[in-house]
Amino acid sequence: MSDPIGTALGGLRDQAPPEGFTPGPALRRRAQRRRTRRQVVTAGLAVLALAGGGTSWVANQAAHRVPDATGSAGPATSATPSVGPTGSAPAPHLDAEMFLTGTDLGAGRWEISQVTDDLGTDFWYWQDACRPYRRESYPALARRAEWNWRDFVRTDRDGVRLFQVIERYQPGAGPASLGEVRRRLTECGGVQGTDPVVGNLPYRWSVVAEHFAGDDALLAKHEVFPDSEPARVYYTVVVRVGDLVGTLALGDGETGAAARTLAARMAARL
């Protein structure tokens, strides 16, 4: 007797990956790069611990430990609010109301998700902007007290997705953080690409506007150049209010003007 469910599911075999499988040697190189980066971070932690000045950061990093590479995705431990370098009182945790809502995003039905697992110590929105990323080159990250995110998927228009991250830095470190984003975008300027980890398409980041919302802001343009197709353009906007830094990645078809509008709404919520 035929089994319609089994037959239907069997029809999903041997589908083609959209970009082809990355060759084995490239995967092994990727693993090696990751191992090297981890070694560098470990060495940095050891130096800080020895110097005695990085105790709170070391503790904070331990709380954000990257999940075991065996794949266990255990529940995340959120960062304990860090005491600032001068011993000032801890700042409050990130508040859910700091994030954009479906109403802020305008027309459409939005599904918003936020699960705090598998955050990873090293996560930084800009880490994949271009290679190589070396965490020790961005010292403000060591003063990041906590961060959280939301993923917005528009359910009435297939595939439209936005992504928002809010980071809280220790007192006084917010401006330095945005400075490091600027530096990162500068070093990632010009056409990059073909690294299989990032994608096999050439792409380019550039800053197209600054200082238009909050205490500081920048609008980054991400262009991707597929073969024989027009370039695709995506915008990411970053807004700083005090030591809070909000980053919003907009989806396909969203304009720079829309990004600025949302930046103002982000600033109002921070």
Add this chain to the structure above:
Amino acid sequence: MRDPEGFDTFYRATRQRLFDCLVALTGNHAEAQDVVHEAYTRAWQRWDRVGEYADPEAWVRTVARRVAVSRWRRGRAALTAYRRIGPARPVAGPDVESLTLLAALGKLPFKQREALVLYHLLELPVAQIAEETGVPEGTVKARLARGRRALAALLDADLAEESHV
């Protein structure tokens, strides 16, 4: 001592099955591809140990499923994939029926979807599914039965029997 050639051979021999599994679990080809690459990257990082396992494919599959189930990872991977190749569009492979099936699978609770995919797509025995997912065999059977009923309703398929589990 890690064996690059052994790893590459293993990777070539098993990646398509894992990709098919991940497509069915995530409903997104680009995301599935990213998760597959992530799982094999982790496998190579400890290949001196994983390569000695009786069934290294089961290890990679477990890692991949855990990566896939992480909504954080899913959100970020989807964003990256979305930017890289744009919104979902017809590509060689998924036909209308497959897309309909993937959409229906996506409406099932993840545990039921996982059981259906491992059983029907990868053709793993119930005992192995129980071992890989860490639940009793009875639970796997219950998930399969519920998942089949739900999927049949979504696909408007005629489930003539319940004897396939």
